[in-house]
Amino acid sequence: MTHRVEHLAEGVTLHLGDCREILPTIGKVDAVVTDPPYGIGKDGQAKSSGKHGGRKAYDFIGWDGVRPAEKIFQQILGVSDRQCIWGGNYFADFLPPSMRWLVWDKGQRINQSDGELAWTSEQAALRIFTLNRVALLMEGAQHPTQKPVEVMKWSIQQIGCPRIICDPFMGSGTTGVAAAKMGLGFIGIELHEPYFDIACRRIADALSRPDLFVERPSAPVQEALAI
Template identity: 50%
Template sequence: MSQAWKRVEVIGDCTLYLGDCMAIIPTLCKVGAVVTDPPYGINAARSRNSQKHGWRDYGGGEWDKERPPPDVIKRIVLCSANVIIWGGNYFADLLDPSQKWLVWDKGQTDFSLADCELAWCSFDGAVRRITVSRSRALQDGKQHPTQKPVDVMAWCLAQLPKHAKGPILDPFMGSGTTGIACVRAGRRFIGIEIDEGYFDIACDRIRRAYSQPDMFVSAPAPQVPQQLGLLEGGEG
């Protein structure tokens, strides 16, 4: 029997598969959560804006011409009780009503692109919002046309229920941003990407995340004298 994937790379606690997620998902063990950003079907890979503004060509391609077929989205929802799907508003006809949505506010209104992006959550909780500039992905070193900022995906992982143990699966890994957030959070990660160019970029970014761990460690907050017990009259 032939293998479901074309290549597999194990980098630290991350296992990355090159291939079609529909073929690979049935071969995987149970995961703690799914955090993913599927194609929305809006042709973002060939956006007119990107040409108009002379932005970098990320390889384009046809992958965002259509959203994944309904059975793919339904299969992904069955992978775990804890699922976050970015672009959930493009799949609302396939997803159950949910109390909890995540909002990435891009901090800029009335731009030619959306002010916010929405993620559907399979679990209950309050709607939460993060404001991160859309240019943050450029600072991360943008290599994919719809690359999410690492800060957004790191925040997203923090929204998962505390009991959501086990590896995080991203079946539409793109340039591996969810994987980098997992490295930063010390979580195991399984990523799947169908495009070899983006797969190689994801491997490279995740390798670099492991080799530069200090990048992800916040500098300790400066301690004020009160905290150090050095204030006059304080207990030293």
């Protein structure tokens, strides 16, 4: 397949391609913060008549049909010093024991799940972050399992605010948006081109809205090569 690379700024690089092929080429990063497909068929769940309080009508692209193989988690652990993996309860058989699980309390007590879990590599106390899911609707969800930016910023903080973050299952780019807002380096990898294009736009937009207290790099560059 074609491996497309977008350099959105110094230290901010996005790859369109298979993370199994790309992870071995990026070198060591400080941390992986990611939200892999769970293999439970959540992709396309919001596609309907559009009467879901503003929820996005996602295209069904088979995103969540298969749980990632154990080898991918071995690659993640090998390429990074620290990790935060959302949906870690679905991959606990692949991951080492951990003290610091993260809980996103969605602040809702209706039929949907009360919250979501993330496994981390940190040997520290469990942490809970409460943010109503309406925050995601305000941002305009563009992926079936998209997290609010504030949840991903909090996730990064819970593993020590590393300088360079990789997300091998980038989706619509929320981890990259959070990293950009925090002035951190980011390497994103996404297999599906529609989501990759969304991620490029969202992260570029975040980079174009600089925080007065965060230094921003410049000048995007595009590459394309065949794998």
